[in-house]
Amino acid sequence: MAELAALANVLVSTLSPDAATRRQAERELLQAQAHPSFGQLILQLAQDGTQQKAVRQAAALNFKNWIKANWAVEDAPTPLTTATAESLKQSVVSIMIALSGEPALQVQVGEAIAIMAEADFPDQWQNLVDQLTSQLTTDNFVVNNAVLQTAHSIFRRWRSEFRSDTLFLEIKFVLDRFCEPYLKLFQQTDSILSSGTALPADQLTLLLRTLLLLLQLYHDLNAQDLPEFFEDRLGQFMPLLLKYLEYSPAGAAPADEDEDEEAGDLESAKAEICEIAQLYSLRYLDAFGEGGYLGPFVEKTWGLLTKLSPAIKYDTLVAKATGFLGTVVKMPSQRTLFDNQQTLEAFCEKIVLPNMTLRTFEEELFEDDPAEYVRRDLESASSETRRQAASDFTRALMEQFEAQVTQIVTQYIGAYLQQYASSPQGHWKSKDTAIFLLTSIATRGSTQQQGVTSTNALVDVIKFFSDHVLADLQAAPGAVHPIVQADAIKFLYTFRMQLTKEQLLSVLPLLIPHLQNPSFVIHTYAAITIERILFIKQNNTFLFAQGDIRDHAEGILLALFKIIESGTTPQQVAANEHLMKSAMRVIITARQSVGPYYSTVLQHLVAILGEISKNPSNPKFNHFTFESISALIRFVTAANPSSLSTFESALFPPFHIILQQDVSEFTPFVFQILSQLLELHPTSSDLPDSYKVLLPPLLTPTLWESRGNIPALVRLLRAFLGRGAQQIVAAGQVTPMLGIFQHLIQSKANDQHGFELLEALIEYLPISSIQQYMSTPIFVLLLTRLQASKTDKFSQGLLKFICFAAAVQKSDLNPDMVVGFLDGVQPQPGLFAQVLPVLLPEVQKAPTKDRKLVAVGLANLLTKSPKMLNEPHVRAWTPTMEALLKLFALPLPISKTTSAADGDEVNIVDPEDVGYQASFSKLGASEKPREDPVAYVQDPKDHLAKGLAEASKAQPGKIPALLQGVNPEYATPFAQYLQQNGIQLA
Numbered sequence: 001m002a003e004l005a006a007l008a009n010v011l012v013s014t015l016s017p018d019a020a021t022r023r024q025a026e027r028e029l030l031q032a033q034a035h036p037s038f039g040q041l042i043l044q045l046a047q048d049g050t051q052q053k054a055v056r057q058a059a060a061l062n063f064k065n066w067i068k069a070n071w072a073v074e075d076a077p078t079p080l081t082t083a084t085a086e087s088l089k090q091s092v093v094s095i096m097i098a099l100s101g102e103p104a105l106q107v108q109v110g111e112a113i114a115i116m117a118e119a120d121f122p123d124q125w126q127n128l129v130d131q132l133t134s135q136l137t138t139d140n141f142v143v144n145n146a147v148l149q150t151a152h153s154i155f156r157r158w159r160s161e162f163r164s165d166t167l168f169l170e171i172k173f174v175l176d177r178f179c180e181p182y183l184k185l186f187q188q189t190d191s192i193l194s195s196g197t198a199l200p201a202d203q204l205t206l207l208l209r210t211l212l213l214l215l216q217l218y219h220d221l222n223a224q225d226l227p228e229f230f231e232d233r234l235g236q237f238m239p240l241l242l243k244y245l246e247y248s249p250a251g252a253a254p255a256d257e258d259e260d261e262e263a264g265d266l267e268s269a270k271a272e273i274c275e276i277a278q279l280y281s282l283r284y285l286d287a288f289g290e291g292g293y294l295g296p297f298v299e300k301t302w303g304l305l306t307k308l309s310p311a312i313k314y315d316t317l318v319a320k321a322t323g324f325l326g327t328v329v330k331m332p333s334q335r336t337l338f339d340n341q342q343t344l345e346a347f348c349e350k351i352v353l354p355n356m357t358l359r360t361f362e363e364e365l366f367e368d369d370p371a372e373y374v375r376r377d378l379e380s381a382s383s384e385t386r387r388q389a390a391s392d393f394t395r396a397l398m399e400q401f402e403a404q405v406t407q408i409v410t411q412y413i414g415a416y417l418q419q420y421a422s423s424p425q426g427h428w429k430s431k432d433t434a435i436f437l438l439t440s441i442a443t444r445g446s447t448q449q450q451g452v453t454s455t456n457a458l459v460d461v462i463k464f465f466s467d468h469v470l471a472d473l474q475a476a477p478g479a480v481h482p483i484v485q486a487d488a489i490k491f492l493y494t495f496r497m498q499l500t501k502e503q504l505l506s507v508l509p510l511l512i513p514h515l516q517n518p519s520f521v522i523h524t525y526a527a528i529t530i531e532r533i534l535f536i537k538q539n540n541t542f543l544f545a546q547g548d549i550r551d552h553a554e555g556i557l558l559a560l561f562k563i564i565e566s567g568t569t570p571q572q573v574a575a576n577e578h579l580m581k582s583a584m585r586v587i588i589t590a591r592q593s594v595g596p597y598y599s600t601v602l603q604h605l606v607a608i609l610g611e612i613s614k615n616p617s618n619p620k621f622n623h624f625t626f627e628s629i630s631a632l633i634r635f636v637t638a639a640n641p642s643s644l645s646t647f648e649s650a651l652f653p654p655f656h657i658i659l660q661q662d663v664s665e666f667t668p669f670v671f672q673i674l675s676q677l678l679e680l681h682p683t684s685s686d687l688p689d690s691y692k693v694l695l696p697p698l699l700t701p702t703l704w705e706s707r708g709n710i711p712a713l714v715r716l717l718r719a720f721l722g723r724g725a726q727q728i729v730a731a732g733q734v735t736p737m738l739g740i741f742q743h744l745i746q747s748k749a750n751d752q753h754g755f756e757l758l759e760a761l762i763e764y765l766p767i768s769s770i771q772q773y774m775s776t777p778i779f780v781l782l783l784t785r786l787q788a789s790k791t792d793k794f795s796q797g798l799l800k801f802i803c804f805a806a807a808v809q810k811s812d813l814n815p816d817m818v819v820g821f822l823d824g825v826q827p828q829p830g831l832f833a834q835v836l837p838v839l840l841p842e843v844q845k846a847p848t849k850d851r852k853l854v855a856v857g858l859a860n861l862l863t864k865s866p867k868m869l870n871e872p873h874v875r876a877w878t879p880t881m882e883a884l885l886k887l888f889a890l891p892l893p894i895s896k897t898t899s900a901a902d903g904d905e906v907n908i909v910d911p912e913d914v915g916y917q918a919s920f921s922k923l924g925a926s927e928k929p930r931e932d933p934v935a936y937v938q939d940p941k942d943h944l945a946k947g948l949a950e951a952s953k954a955q956p957g958k959i960p961a962l963l964q965g966v967n968p969e970y971a972t973p974f975a976q977y978l979q980q981n982g983i984q985l986a
Contacts, residue, residue: 687724775824803857863947
């Protein structure tokens with residue numbers, strides 16, 4: 001009981017509003033997770049009815065997160081023993097069932113079961129489906145729903161997985177055990193819902209949840225293929241789906257009198273039926289169409305759409321219903337169903353127009369929750385809004401009937417614009433609708449990155465912009481309705497790719513005043529549009545250069561910072577990531593031209609950083625803030641190297657606070673910018689004192705426990721080694737660095753960072769300072785890992801490291817020494833000749849960026865290592881030569897290492913494009929081109945040829961004899977190359 005009470009107290013502290021208390025509790029929780037009984041203890045807390053609700057909820061959530069982080073995960077923070085895992089598998093389903101009456105807790109445990117199942121089911125958890133189906137009852141639908149919810153959590157991943165034999169075997173395994181009890185429960189549920197008598201509200205709620213879960217499982221089980229069980233019973237299932245598409249419970253209030261805003265389970269069930277109909281139309285049309293089901297589904301869906309009120313609760317249903325109809329409309333085989341003017345006009349009148357018109361709810365959203373308004377509007381492709389549904393349906397119609405639909409909708413657009421002209425204040429909604437209608441018929445292709453990429457030739461977008469949009473863009477605040485003004489900015493954002501550079505340059509200044517508009521939506525749209533215009537590329541080069549925005553950049557940045565800094569709490573300051581993303585893009589575009597006022601920009605960024613570090617709340621805003629700082633450093637110091645000290649003076653104080661307070665969300669960014677700053681110091685100078693004090697804390701194990709820190713920390717150590725190798729040796733800091741290498745190299749997730757650190761040690765330290773460690777422990781660790789848990793990534797890393805050591809130009813290192821380091825692992829020589837052939841299959845797999853290094857390293861081993869030409873190592877010479885000649889034969893060129901930071905290109909990986917990853921977020925602006933360690937070689941093949949000629953002089957006849965053993969497919973072209981270049985081997 002004491003353990004339970006202590007764990008409960010820790011969970012309470014993790015919910016504390018005080019950041020320091022919260023972080024301490026999180027550390028204690030991490031320690032508790034290492035205890036073998038943690039899983040059972042945390043589940044006991046979740047079940048304990050005497051605990052506070054918040055504690056039970058936190059316990060269930062922590063159980064799920066613990067499972068997610070540790071169940072069958074490589075390098076898990078607290079890996080589970082086999083006994084613990086088996087114990088949980090035997091008990092967790094019954095615990096989940098016991099929590100059936102607590103849906104918020106039950107769903108977390110169900111999700112945990114799904115995570116466990118993804119790793120272990122079916123091979124290592126063969127009784128899972130039986131455990132679940134055995135709990136189904138004829139009278140307890142609370143338990144039934146818990147079982148169905150968990151089954152859906154496990155099976156829903158099938159919807160998006162790639163087809164494979166393994167996947168189909170898993171699905172068959174489930175179908176054989178699950179389908180019969182599933183059908184029986186579906187029939188029983190239908191029998192109760194169809195009884196014709198009004199059910200008590202709580203029973204109806206329970207059964208509608210059952211219906212929804214049954215339909216979700218129907219979708220899961222049919223997502224990959226049409227199972228024989230379902231194909232044989234379409235006559236049973238399809239009438240049920242059609243029935244529930246228009247089902248209304250006995251005694252229920254009419255739909256238009258139902259004031260609920262949230263979609264209920266019945267609306268969600270109908271939406272799921274539409275998704276199933278769409279799936280069958282796309283994948284199983286033979287069974288669906290020839291079975292006579294497609295027509296009735298189209299008819300009932302069309303009827304459903306004409307009856308639904310504008311209530312918010314029906315939005316997802318409208319989206320799914322129009323999605324199904326749109327799928328059928330696009331099918332050439334179904335064209336005759338819709339190919340007449342009357343049907344097309346009815347579609348436009350009954351589906352497109354009602355759902356394209358702004359509702360009162362959306363007007364209120366514009367004022368009361370503008371961030372949500374922007375999200376729904378800009379992320380409409382992923383948010384199921386009515387407008388997006390209507391727009392998608394319009395485009396579906398236009399795939400088959402472009403001319404007719406364009407004509408019909410154009411007439412409506414004209415009528416709406418006339419209404420607006422008659423009374424701009426009274427009929428502003430008409431213009432809003434007209435703009436959205438025009439956008440839907442004008443767009444033929446679009447991407448989130450570029451906006452509209454191709455347009456309908458029957459619509460003149462530029463003329464519409466000039467005639468109906470430009471004036472609203474130019475209007476002063478309040479002169480037109482704010483939503484119409486927001487529409488004008490959004491129109492420019494949407495069709496930016498259709499305007500020429502000159503046209504964009506002429507409208508860009510019109511956006512700047514909108515940054516000062518107090519309306520959240522308007523200044524946000526202005527910021528987004530500026531950012532996206534500056535992001536436009538042609539032929540993979542940014543369209544706008546620093547000269548294009550030199551006159552506007554300062555004004556834009558100051559306006560953006562003014563809005564951001566108007567927030568009175570850290571959360572408010574970081575609330576709008578679009579503003580900081582726009583600032584980042586302006587800095588990246590303006591580049592060196594920000595020089596005259598960079599200190600003002602830096603001052604604002606430091607103030608913002610200081611505020612948001614008190615309570616980080618928006619990962620995207622955080623990322624863009626650090627990218628902005630990094631870009632400013634990059635471009636200003638390039639033009640004005642003396643500015644480096646200004647950046648260090650401004651940034652070191654907030655960075656020290658972040659590191660002292662362990663603001664874990666920010667530490668990877670801080671380490672990257674510290675690396676960037678240190679890398680700007682010349683390698684010839686001593687390590688500055690301000691950095692010396694940072695190094696000892698970086699060598700403590702605590703910082704390296706967070707995977708998010710590791711890539712940035714390795715880069716920072718590399719920067720330290722490049723500028724302070726002698727001081728590091730003198731301070732006795734080589735040994736702790738080797739300890740870090742050992743920690744990294746043993747991890748499958750982090751071994752590449754271990755190799756990066758090891759290469760830096762070889763490159764920068766005097767070999768005399770690490771020579772004693774090279775055989776033991778370094779190569780012992782590497783060979784142990786190669787033998788015990790070899791992966792392709794590790795083998796490639798080891799090959800690259802050996803080649804790096806053989807290739808790097810250092811007066812105190814040569815290829816013979818590299819051979820000797822590996823040989824030194826055991827008393828008798830020759831180990832190198834045994835290990836290298838094991839790695840040679842990786843030569844051809846070397847990434848393009850590493851090929852030159854690998855080629856030069858192998859060439860040096862073949863030509864500059866006398867040991868390789870003599871016993872016992874000579875046996876590895878011929879296979880190594882053949883592997884190198886195979887590398888030369890690959891179609892891709894062997895060139896110097898390249899990176900995104902080469903030249904002046906900045907590669908920002910947008911968190912929006914890849915999804916925010918807590919593990920590590922790279923700052924693209926901080927990257928610098930990695931120096932080519934083999935820059936002394938222009939052509940690796942020429943380097944090999946000349947090296948062979950030189951080496952052959954020492955032992956005439958030896959190398960030609962060894963070449964005889966190389967496959968003629970590779971040896972003959974190389975011999976011809978030698979002849980063509982006048983190179984003779986002795």
